[in-house]
Amino acid sequence: xxxxxxxxxxxxxxxxxxxxxxxxxxxxxxxxxxxxxxxxxxxxxxxxxxxxxxxxxxxxxxxxxxxxxxxxxxxxxxxxxxxxxxxxxxxxxxxxxxxxxxxxxxxxxx
Amino acid sequence: xxxxxxxxxxxxxxxxxxxxxxxxxxxxxxxxxxxxxxxxxxxxxxxxxxxxxxxxxxxxxxxxxxxxxxxxxxxxxxxxxxxxxxxxxxxxxxxxxxxxxxxxxxxxxxxxxxx
Numbered sequence: 001x002x003x004x005x006x007x008x009x010x011x012x013x014x015x016x017x018x019x020x021x022x023x024x025x026x027x028x029x030x031x032x033x034x035x036x037x038x039x040x041x042x043x044x045x046x047x048x049x050x051x052x053x054x055x056x057x058x059x060x061x062x063x064x065x066x067x068x069x070x071x072x073x074x075x076x077x078x079x080x081x082x083x084x085x086x087x088x089x090x091x092x093x094x095x096x097x098x099x100x101x102x103x104x105x106x107x108x109x110x
Numbered sequence: 111x112x113x114x115x116x117x118x119x120x121x122x123x124x125x126x127x128x129x130x131x132x133x134x135x136x137x138x139x140x141x142x143x144x145x146x147x148x149x150x151x152x153x154x155x156x157x158x159x160x161x162x163x164x165x166x167x168x169x170x171x172x173x174x175x176x177x178x179x180x181x182x183x184x185x186x187x188x189x190x191x192x193x194x195x196x197x198x199x200x201x202x203x204x205x206x207x208x209x210x211x212x213x214x215x216x217x218x219x220x221x222x223x224x225x
Contacts, residue, residue, distance in 0.1 A: 030210045041199055043153075043216040048209075086153065090210050096141070096158035096166045098209060103152065 003027055004101035006087050012107045019074040021104045023087030026068065030090050034061050034072050037084040037103065046072070046085075077108045112136040116202050116217035124225055126191050131220045133185045133202030141205040142185045143214070144177065146170070146198040153201070158209075159185065192224045 007022045023032070034046040047054050047061040049070065054061050058077075063070040074081055084103040091099065115134045123129050135142050144156040157167040157177055164177065176188045185204075189196055202217040 033209070033214065035214075035216075040218075041221075042218045043201060043203075045214045045216070048211075048213055088153070094208075094210060096143070096160075096209055097155045097168060098143075098145070098153075098214075099155070100153040 002101070003099050004087055004089055006085075006101040006104050008104060009102070010105045010107075012109065013077050015078055015108055015110050017077050017108075019077050019081070019106065019108075021072045021085050021087075021106070023070045023072070023101055024068060025070075025087075025089050025099075027089070027099075028092040029065075029068075030092050030094065032063055032070050032090075033088045033098065034070070035086040035088060037086055039083065043086075074106075077106075079108045079110050082107050112215075114202055114204055114215050114217040116200075116220050118220055119218065120221045120223070122223045122225065123192055125194060129189045129192055129196075129222060131187045131189075131200050131202075131222070133187070133204075133217055134183050135185055135202070135204030136206075136215055137183070139204035139206050139215070141165075141208055142177075142179070143203040143205075143209070144187045145201045145203065147201065147219075148195075148198045156187070156200075160208075189222075192222075194224050197222055197224045 036044045049063045058075045060073040086103045087101040088098045117132045142159040147153045158165045199219045203214045
């Protein structure tokens with residue numbers, strides 16, 4: 001069983017729609033990262049969360065430590081948001097070993 | 111804007127050959143990482159490096175692999191005797207603080223193809 005599960009695996013949306021990507025994990029964590037992997041393969045960090053909620057532009061990330069769950073929301077989605085969104089966690093105890101989910105492939109159509 | 115740079119972007123090698131992948135992290139960063147992603151699979155942690163030594167490594171990071179910070183700017187991953195299954199995209203990342211507390215900055219990746 002994967003320590004980090006993402007849903008959905010694939011998501012297709014129309015431009016302007018509100019998007020939610022979910023991440024559940026089975027271990028105690030110290031931090032959770034949301035990453036974006038471009039079609040060309042490059043990876044960009046979106047958020048690092050240990051509690052609560054963060055917002056950057058049209059992106060919002062939330063985490064519920066008790067429920068071991070995080071969500072990434074995209075408001076007013078745009079075709080340029082098309083990418084793979086990856087959730088990754090660091091287990092408790094100061095580990096530097098990021099454990100990655102399989103990613104959610106988002107396609108936003110114009 | 112500062113960025114992490116990786117070279118080469120693509121390397122093709124014969125099985126059994128040694129490969130060195132190079133990374134230039136962001137200059138004031140203290141934590142360095144290598145990850146790999148086999149085609150179609152999820153990203154996997156290889157190793158973390160801090161204060162001129164390995165701080166943590168995964169079970170993938172066996173004796174075939176080594177990392178080095180030979181000068182103040184480069185961070186290299188050496189694969190001693192490549193195998194077919196080493197074919198993957200290798201990502202370098204750096205962080206000013208630990209990944210537990212700060213943002214990670216990734217390079218564009220080095221694609222390794224072992225024939």
